[in-house]
Amino acid sequence: MMAAQKITTLPLIDRLPPVRGRLEVNKPLGSVTWFGVGGPAEVLFRPADRDDLLAFLEDKPAEVPVTVIGVGSNLLVRDGGVPGVVIRFGRSLGTIEAAIDAGGAELVCGAGALDVNAAKAAAKAGIGGLEFLRGVPGTIGGGLRMNAGAYGKDIKDVLVWAEAVDPQGRVRRLGVADMGFTYRRCAISEDWIFLAARLAGRADDPAAIQARMRDIQEARLASQPIGSRTGGSTFKNPPPDESGARKAWQLIEAAGCRGLKVGGAQVSEMHCNFLINGGAATAADLENLGEEVRRRVLAESGVSLEWEIRRIGIRGDATRAAREGET
Ligand SMILES: Cc1cc2nc3c(=O)[nH]c(=O)nc-3n(C[C@H](O)[C@H](O)[C@H](O)COP(=O)(O)OP(=O)(O)OC[C@H]3O[C@@H](n4cnc5c(N)ncnc54)[C@H](O)[C@@H]3O)c2cc1C
Structure with missing residues (x-):
């Protein structure tokens, strides 16, 4: 009888090339985005400098997905985290x-x-x-x-x-x-x-x-809740011929969504195209609230709002997602 073949799947970190910057495993991304929510990066890479970044990109296995982020001011990281390598640019x-x-x-x-x-x-x-x-x-x-x-x-x-x-x-x-x-x-x-x-x-x-x-x-x-945990304008302003020249915030207001809440997420009272994490919101609360706003605006004015905020990662709890092989 043939001996059973042992298949080893190396953790991602062990398949990555050495770097001069920092590689961190399972690094929560909430603290590096404006909304302050979301699951971890499977690996977070902060390059030491441009050469470090270029060498890493050249040497990493081609199949490893890469997501680059800035300071996360236009980003909603989902609760299940981001598979692969997230690259965050820093001072260098x-x-x-x-x-x-x-x-x-x-x-x-x-x-x-x-x-x-x-x-x-x-x-x-x-x-x-x-x-x-x-x-x-x-x-x-x-x-x-x-x-x-x-x-x-x-x-x-x-x-x-x-x-x-x-x-x-x-x-x-x-x-x-x-x-x-x-x-x-x-x-x-x-x-x-x-x-x-x-x-x-x-x-x-x-x-x-x-x-x-x-x-x-x-x-x-005077016009934006910039001291809050927010992602800036949630939706793009629709083309004027579709919206009767009304901006996204005007459509949201007309649909009665100012102040609307889902879990710990709320449509800003100050600027109703901004969503706010009141402190206890999950990424799912924020995304569900955004989708509820889209539904109400569509019903009220017939305009389908397009997300301006980028949503990345997988839904749900990171631990469960990893266990079930969710992608
Ligand atoms: C309070 C507030 C006010 C805002 N006001 C405005 C405004 O007036 N006008 C406006 O345009 N935006 C505004 N924004 C949104 C946001 O600041 C902009 O979209 C900004 O350009 C996002 O930059 P970032 O570095 O935070 O990118 P992130 O949010 O980190 O990423 C946004 C997108 O850019 C990509 N990205 C980031 N860096 C790179 C890179 N080096 N190479 C390739 N892709 C990259 C990411 O993959 C992602 O898809 C506001 C946000 C907030 C929170």
Whole structure:
């Protein structure tokens, strides 16, 4: 009789190449996202620098799924967690350099740089036109993926080029036309990771730029629940011909959803396109509340709202999911 063959399935961490940064197993993601909910990453990777990231991507087994996150300001991580490797950009990929010369006034930012820090660096260097970044609480990488914008400007309006690494590990430089930007999205494949961006402004007086940034900050404080656990605008504004030019928040209000609750999740009283984790919400509460809002808006106005917040991972309890092999 033939001896039974022993099949060993190595844990993911043992199949990954060595890195200089940090690899953490079963790392809860709630603490690194704005909503403060969700299950763990099977493995969380914080690269030490760009070379560390590129070497990791080249050497990791091709079948291991990778999800990149910024600071999770547009992200709902489901309660069952995220299989594979989650890569979180940090300070090491957050360099910001200003370049003002006869050729123009520009900023080169690593994808991990916070938008707010890019705005502040631009102001300090006397580069105007990037103040809108003060109002977006994410990273440059997240901003490229989402074509983030505020106060009449989006990333697409200021981008000179973006640098990204494709799944084969090749670093590409992409111009605005390559990015296929539309409202809160870009057309670059989801498995490409942005590394850096060059943004163009114009030479301006630092004091005037600072004043405009203060105005933006005051307007945000007055209109958005930015001190809460939220993910920003939950739904995209629908095309005006579909919604009769009503914005998402107006449709949500008309459907009677302001303040609506599911479990520990609530539609913000202050800005009803924002969902809030009141402290005890699960990701399922937030997602179910969002779906209930979509149902009520559809019933009331016939408009089908599209999620702007990205939902990642698997539903349910992480332990049960792992036991049952749920994907
Ligand atoms: C209070 C509040 C106010 C907000 N106001 C605005 C606003 O005015 N305008 C606006 O546009 N948004 C706003 N947002 C949403 C959010 O800040 C933006 O979408 C931001 O660009 C997300 O960046 P992030 O780094 O947090 O990305 P995450 O939320 O971490 O990720 C968002 C998406 O980007 C992808 N991603 C992140 N980094 C990279 C990378 N390096 N390469 C490839 N893909 C990447 C992720 O995979 C995910 O799909 C707001 C959010 C909050 C909480």
